[in-house]
Amino acid sequence: MKNKKMNRRNFIRAATATGVLAVGGTALWQLDLLRGVRDTALRQFPGVFYIERLRQIVAADNAHARALMWEVTSPVDQQMIELRLQGTEDVRRIAAEDARFTDDGTEVYQYTAELDQLTPGHMYQYRITAGDAATDWQPLYTPTADENYKMLIFPDSQSSDYADWKQLAHLAWARNTDAELFTCMGDLVDNGEDRLQWTEFFVGVKEMQRSIPMVPLMGNHETYNLDWKVRLPEAYLHYFKTPRNGSKEFERYYYSFDYGDAHYIVLCTQQKEIGEFKDGLVEEQLAWIRRDLKAHRKRWNIVFMHKDVLQYRINGRPERTEGIDEDNGRVWMPVFDELGIDIVFTAHLHTYRNRGHIYGFEKTPDAKGPLYILTGVAGNVRYPNLWIDHAFDEVTLPQPETDNYLTMDVSRDAIEIACFLTDGTEMDRVRVTKR
Ligand SMILES: [Fe+2]
Ligand SMILES: [Fe+2]
DSSP states (O other): OHHHHHHHHHHHHHHHHTTTTOOSOOGGGGSGGGHHHHHHHHTTSTTBOOOEEEEEEOOSBTTTOEEEEEEESSOOSSEEEEEEETTOOOOEEEEOEEOOEEETTEEEEEEEEEEOSOOTTEEEEEEEEETTEEOOOEEEEEOOTTOOEEEEEEOBOOOSSTHHHHHHHHHHHHHOTTOOEEEEOSOOSSSTTOHHHHHHHHHHTHHHHHHSOEEEOOOGGGGBOTTSOBOOOHHHHHHOOOOOOOOSSOTTTSEEEEETTEEEEEOOOOHHHHTTTOOOHHHHHHHHHHHHHHHHOOSEEEEEOSSOSEEOEETTBTTOOOEEOTTTHHHHHHHHHHHTOOEEEEOSSSSEEEEEEEETTEEOTTOOSOEEEEEOBOSSOOOTTOEEOOTTOSEEOOSSOOOEEEEEEEOSSEEEEEEEETTOOEEEEEEEEOO
16 A cells, blocks of 8 residues: 555656656647647647646546546547556557537537546556647556545635636645545636636646546536526536436536545535526435435545535624525435435535534534535635634634635545645644544
């Protein structure tokens, strides 16, 4: 176990040092204004295949499978994935699928591939090829069944200017290149139709997302169109080929996956927004979560959901009371109690709150019920002094809050979650042990 961990870390460090991870051009080339220049300039480097936003997305079973996605600036036929075990020359080729879509007046030339039949506990390398041209090799790791690992957790990154988000995500990754996956808790962008915001969001996780898989969540802002009216989350659903949930109406709205000895359930809390177009999202998830856990229960069972389960009082609105959120808390907390969920991560309120364990809508001194972590804020949309502390809050951050990220270390006997500011200052640490 130790050796393998060191191998992974060393591999990433060596790859970074030699520039192997460099895909695409420099920051200058990201500017749309320079698209024409860029296309012309790139033809000067035959043999190099330039792609953008190359990313790994979690598969249902990450020990054996993974999804890859990327974009090119103009359509390219017959793209392939080449996959090999690190240190070997035997290459497996997988055909890429065209997954282009049009949104915000832009045709996005996007491609995807599903890698399967991988062997657990191995470091692979992959690259994208088109004819004689190829990208550089990228790392891809498959966990063992009892993998000890670290996950990075990012709260709402929605921003008016994504500079703070890019800095936070970049530094979080620089300090944690041994992390094996990362999640973005929803409201990835401020406006779900705005293509420029999506490309800005992806810049923040550029190095991370091609090395380790992403766990995306849909937030309410993914459902907003350019007129700030609610629409279906078209762009979000195209950008992230998350595991299938078997739903006719809500494919990729919610999903689950395994990583090591943990099962993760990613819920969709946008029933109010989606309800303007189609009904049944909550009912369907309530039936699904029971079936899903029956089939996939692991030693640890963890929930990610965008909207929070508690209701907070708001400064200047004395009529608003403290309690349990009616739409999400009343619905889901009894289910989490019943199904023995260990930890629930939420977002949406742009504030960090560790509420400890809650069972039957009550605080329990013996750590009964799930641990509820409200994950904070990772973009520049901050709500200084908006929320009034809830009686359930155990740890809050000094107000007004700046950006934060979380790490989660998963092992057989304990899960340890820590909260950090952008500058690396540790603000909270909590440990959940298996009874
Ligand atoms: Fe939100
Ligand atoms: Fe948000």
